[in-house]
Amino acid sequence: MKKIFTASALAIAALSVSPMVAAPAAAQARSTAVADVRAAAAKSNAFTVASQQIQTTYKAQIDQQETRGQTLQAEMNVLIAKYNEEAKKSPQNQTALQAAAKAVQDKRTAAQEELGKIGEPVELALAYVEDQISVRMNEAIKAAMTAKKVDLLLQPDAVLARENNVDITDAVVVELNKILPSVTITPPAGYKPGQLVQQRNQQLMDAARAAQPGAATPAAGTPPTTR
Secondary structure: OOOOOOHHHHOOHHHHOOOOOOHHHHHOOOOEEEOOHHHHHHHOHHHHHHHHHHHHHOHHHHHHHHHHHHHHHHHHHHHHHHHHHHHHOOOOOHHHHHHHHHHHHHHHHHHHHHHHHHOHHHHHHHHHHHHHHHHHHHHHHHHHHHHOOOOEEEOHHHOOOOOHHHEOHHHHHHHHHHHOOOOOOOOOOOOOOOHHHHHHHHHHHHHHHHHOOOOOOOOOOOOOOOO
């Protein structure tokens, strides 16, 4: 399983991490640092162990996907060779050329769908692991900022130039390991990728609205909404 950590691992992290300082304070930050959230998640003990467990638990699906992928690629190569042969002919038979091109495209689409189906359990388990880490990342970032006495934290791609000592990614990893030493790779029934982050974001928004002056309160006798 070569793709054990995807770019989407914490693509939602920016939404789950609350702003640390207000805009005026940010302009006067006394100590600024950078941290790569995706790298921190990938280096955490929770993700490292979970990825190993996924490789073991879903070995049959991973091996099947790899073996079937090799077979499908060989079949694809035959169709590509036929297309290339048609393309070399002079004059070209456009009907035959288009048919050969369609055969390649249809085979590619069918192969992707088949391999995706085989790998669904693996991808779902991985998404659940990433989701569990995402919802705790905000706490790890805040703890690392406190430990390093940082009051403004930036993503690496938002910085033009910096010294290596301003990178606190490893500090985020340390805090994440404390907060979330392990995760489970078995998603609950009905789980959808990103569900935990969405629920957490909704809770944060509800709490923010409730904290606003003049926020409406439920009428007496009205049961609270359950999410």
